[in-house]
Amino acid sequence: MPELPEVETIRTVIEPQIQGQQITKLAVRHPQVIAYPEMELFHDGVVGQTITHISRRGKFLSIHFETKDVLTLHLRMTGCLLVTSLDYPLEKHTHLVFSLGDQKELRYIDPRRFGRFWFLRRNEKDEITGIHKLGIEPFDQNVTVEYVQERFIKRNRSIKECLLDQTVLTGIGNIYADEILFSTGICPMKKSQALSKEEWQRLATEIPQVLRYYIEKNSITPEEYLQGKGKDYQNTPFLRVYGHHDEPCVICGTMLKRVVIASRGTVYCPSCQKESGG
DNA sequence: CGGCCCCTGACG
DNA sequence: CGTCAGGGGCCG
Numbered sequence A: 001m002p003e004l005p006e007v008e009t010i011r012t013v014i015e016p017q018i019q020g021q022q023i024t025k026l027a028v029r030h031p032q033v034i035a036y037p038e039m040e041l042f043h044d045g046v047v048g049q050t051i052t053h054i055s056r057r058g059k060f061l062s063i064h065f066e067t068k069d070v071l072t073l074h075l076r077m078t079g080c081l082l083v084t085s086l087d088y089p090l091e092k093h094t095h096l097v098f099s100l101g102d103q104k105e106l107r108y109i110d111p112r113r114f115g116r117f118w119f120l121r122r123n124e125k126d127e128i129t130g131i132h133k134l135g136i137e138p139f140d141q142n143v144t145v146e147y148v149q150e151r152f153i154k155r156n157r158s159i160k161e162c163l164l165d166q167t168v169l170t171g172i173g174n175i176y177a178d179e180i181l182f183s184t185g186i187c188p189m190k191k192s193q194a195l196s197k198e199e200w201q202r203l204a205t206e207i208p209q210v211l212r213y214y215i216e217k218n219s220i221t222p223e224e225y226l227q228g229k230g231k232d233y234q235n236t237p238f239l240r241v242y243g244h245h246d247e248p249c250v251i252c253g254t255m256l257k258r259v260v261i262a263s264r265g266t267v268y269c270p271s272c273q274k275e276s277g278g
Numbered sequence B: 001c002g003g004c005c006c007c008t009g010a011c012g
Numbered sequence C: 001c002g003t004c005a006g007g008g009g010c011c012g
Helices: A004-018 A041-044 A145-152 A157-161 A174-184 A199-219 A222-227
Strands: A023-028 A051-057 A060-064 A070-074 A082-083 A094-100 A103-109 A116-120 A258-262 A264-267
Touching: A004 A051, A004 A060, A004 A082, A004 A103, A004 A222, A023 A041, A041 A116, A070 A174, A082 A222, A103 A174, A145 A157, A145 A199, A174 A199, A174 A264
Parallel strands: none
Antiparallel strands: A023 A094, A051 A060, A060 A070, A070 A116, A082 A103, A094 A103, A258 A264
């Protein structure tokens, strides 16, 4: 489920709770979430490691160890991380349990089991997680009108599809693609080559701003996070189009419309986001 | 590119 | 019961 803002929240909440902790034990309850068949390599690689920090790249998280070895993960649709006490009831679909030195556990829960974990040694070149294929972060200084225009324009591709391309900008998923397009007043079906210079400029400006706004709206305490079992996102009430089809547009009151683009549900305002506009 | 796959749960 | 879901990889 999570896109960049939610993954950033998870990083912010989890990091201080596991920083400096040693992984004393690992229970693999469902090996499918480990991205390769050599279970022993994963298990033995992780156990005994001491955590220094967590970093985020797009929708990936990396748990770094003192040895400089790294545990990288992607939550995909339904993955979530929880730090719990030992006696906290085991959630259904808990696949990995990392025992930490301070009588706590880091748990990975994922009903659909689409999420994946990789363990990489410090000198191992990462060519397996997919991080090497990612484009730049939306907050990168290089997100300029020139960059987005040059890299996003693909013949016969709608701008909505372009925004979902992780090899150009990383971290935008279906929700925030719709929110960004609403903020810029661009119709999601509009072909990338038909966008005006002004529209590209609005995209370059709005992409980091919209994502930052939803990261802020998502701030949560560790207690609240655990209460929501890592699944409640505080920023959902602030979404303006996603999930609001057949409701009036907050700007103009026109009924928001739902269409399917590249087999992804897409919500937009037919009045604020006209295909002919620019 | 589209289409299919990986899965479970929520909802109509 | 069928359909859909905020993800991405792979295959032809």
